[in-house]
Amino acid sequence: MDFYSSIFTLTKLSENESKLVTALQRFIAAQEVEGQSIDGFVKEFLKTTEKIVEDAKPIHSPIDAFHLLKRWVDDWQKCFDIALCSECTIDEPEIEFNSSRSIIESRLGGWPQRSDLDATVEAIFRLWDVYEFDLRDFLHGKIFKYQTEPLTPLEAIYIANKAEDAKNSYNSIKFLEALLHEIEDGTLPNSPVDTTKLSRMIASAYNRNNMPWKSVELLKERAKEEPENKRLQNDFKKTKYKYYYADAIHEDLLRGGNDKKYKALCRKNLKSQKALSKLFCFYKTTDIPIFFVKAELANIKPNIYLFHDVISDNEVAFLRNSSSEMLTRSTVLQDLSKGTMDVAENRISRTAWLSDIQYPKLKKITSRVKMITGLETEYKERFSNSEQYQVLNYGVGGMYRPHLDALYEAASKSSGPDTTESGDRIATVMFYLSDVMYGGATVFPKVNARVSVKKGSAAFWYNTYLDGEVDTRMWHAGCPVLVGSKWVSNKWIRENGQLFKKPCGLKQHLQDTKL
Numbered sequence: 001m002d003f004y005s006s007i008f009t010l011t012k013l014s015e016n017e018s019k020l021v022t023a024l025q026r027f028i029a030a031q032e033v034e035g036q037s038i039d040g041f042v043k044e045f046l047k048t049t050e051k052i053v054e055d056a057k058p059i060h061s062p063i064d065a066f067h068l069l070k071r072w073v074d075d076w077q078k079c080f081d082i083a084l085c086s087e088c089t090i091d092e093p094e095i096e097f098n099s100s101r102s103i104i105e106s107r108l109g110g111w112p113q114r115s116d117l118d119a120t121v122e123a124i125f126r127l128w129d130v131y132e133f134d135l136r137d138f139l140h141g142k143i144f145k146y147q148t149e150p151l152t153p154l155e156a157i158y159i160a161n162k163a164e165d166a167k168n169s170y171n172s173i174k175f176l177e178a179l180l181h182e183i184e185d186g187t188l189p190n191s192p193v194d195t196t197k198l199s200r201m202i203a204s205a206y207n208r209n210n211m212p213w214k215s216v217e218l219l220k221e222r223a224k225e226e227p228e229n230k231r232l233q234n235d236f237k238k239t240k241y242k243y244y245y246a247d248a249i250h251e252d253l254l255r256g257g258n259d260k261k262y263k264a265l266c267r268k269n270l271k272s273q274k275a276l277s278k279l280f281c282f283y284k285t286t287d288i289p290i291f292f293v294k295a296e297l298a299n300i301k302p303n304i305y306l307f308h309d310v311i312s313d314n315e316v317a318f319l320r321n322s323s324s325e326m327l328t329r330s331t332v333l334q335d336l337s338k339g340t341m342d343v344a345e346n347r348i349s350r351t352a353w354l355s356d357i358q359y360p361k362l363k364k365i366t367s368r369v370k371m372i373t374g375l376e377t378e379y380k381e382r383f384s385n386s387e388q389y390q391v392l393n394y395g396v397g398g399m400y401r402p403h404l405d406a407l408y409e410a411a412s413k414s415s416g417p418d419t420t421e422s423g424d425r426i427a428t429v430m431f432y433l434s435d436v437m438y439g440g441a442t443v444f445p446k447v448n449a450r451v452s453v454k455k456g457s458a459a460f461w462y463n464t465y466l467d468g469e470v471d472t473r474m475w476h477a478g479c480p481v482l483v484g485s486k487w488v489s490n491k492w493i494r495e496n497g498q499l500f501k502k503p504c505g506l507k508q509h510l511q512d513t514k515l
């Protein structure tokens with residue numbers, strides 16, 4: 001049977017609580033006679049409950065119901081658990097105390113369950129939704145003018161967590177915010193929950209609900225105040241990334257249609273890449289000469305660089321052949337945070353990862369990347385300067401919708417090196433391992449740039465600003481392949497180890513200030 005659904009049954013609980021108190025008093029007294037030490041929790045609980053039973057207040061408010069059920073479900077149960085004794089003989093106080101539980105349980109026709117308590121929490125939010133009582137008053141035990149016992153901060157967190165579990169994040173956040181304000185205002189002294197911890201909880205709830213800008217707001221000040229708090233700093237950094245990411249998507253949505261601009265760029269039939277781009281720099285490397293040019297529509301900031309003939313036919317074949325056995329279907333779901341939640345397939349392709357360690361032949365390409373970008377590129381299992389080669393092959397209509405390569409938050413779960421050790425993907429080097437007859441260009445709708453597919457070339461760009469913030473202008477897409485098969489390979493360069501690097505000829509972007 002349930003207890004929460006009527007005040008009648010709740011009152012029955014309340015009336016029977018004095019019997020529990022008597023049983024506990026007897027248990028403690030017997031233990032004292034035996035010279036046993038009394039559990040601290042049990043002692044403290046008895047003291048407060050004795051007073052509650054003595055006052056015998058009626059159950060009027062949902063706060064009373066919550067307190068009552070919480071005691072029965074959690075605290076009384078804990079007392080019985082503490083007293084539980086498998087080796088005790090029949091006349092020992094533990095046995096007697098626990099049998100009093102059984103007697104009361106059968107008299108009541110059951111023992112209140114966690115579902116009763118959870119239903120009460122649900123009821124509280126249902127009531128709040130209709131009557132809009134003040135949550136800060138509520139924490140102090142007050143609903144309009146009706147005053148009862150206040151909630152402890154831990155009880156408040158219990159209520160907020162239950163709302164979150166029930167997918168009622170808005171309620172949960174509002175409740176935690178009320179608690180935060182009360183603690184900040186000093187009306188809940190000696191709170192075991194500190195404001196930083198609470199802020200982190202609220203920020204993470206905002207993140208889970210795709211409102212990273214709210215978390216940024218919340219964490220910004222606190223991160224400034226507590227530069228030594230690593231967890232807080234880390235939360236703030238991740239949130240910032242997520243925020244920029246969500247913001248970029250939002251802007252894209254606002255610009256009429258999620259990807260109008262991207263499609264237009266995909267369709268654009270530009271002259272050949274070489275004709276448009278001017279020679280920027282020439283490298284004489286030991287094996288192949290590399291022409292270093294700016295991307296088409298070169299007058300853009302930030303720059304996207306193009307390297308021609310940067311990878312030999314042999315190397316192209318090696319990458320393609322080594323990965324073809326491993327290619328797996330990769331689907332990246334698009335989560336259009338802010339605005340509509342439209343989950344669509346973001347990428348249609350197959351992917352494989354090739355490690356420099358497993359395929360030492362690749363190290364040569366990796367050091368070439370180091371030379372042309374001036375960045376550290378060595379792939380290591382930990383504290384890496386780059387990722388393994390990601391090889392992609394697109395099928396009919398295969399594409400990669402507009403996205404940012406920067407990993408922001410979710411990425412620590414990605415297959416690459418841990419972001420906490422190796423940092424974010426500060427730059428992308430993307431090799432073209434095939435030609436494509438029609439379609440398949442890489443386009444950057446925000447900066448109006450387009451790189452058409454050419455076997456042996458590589459595109460290079462930075463994904464973050466010098467201070468590590470994500471550069472949302474680098475929003476880019478792989479246009480659908482119309483005729484042909486497109487192969488590319490990414491070598492993502494990580495933040496780790498790049499501190500004192502001065503990229504050759506690539507300084508312009510690094511000096512580029514934020515918009």
Ligand SMILES: O=C(O)CCC(=O)C(=O)O
Nearest residue numbers: 400441442477478488490
């Ligand atoms: O295939 C392309 O042109 C783009 C691929 C890409 O952006 C990626 O793999 O992150």
Ligand SMILES: [Fe+2]
Nearest residue numbers: 403404405476
């Ligand atoms: Fe990308």
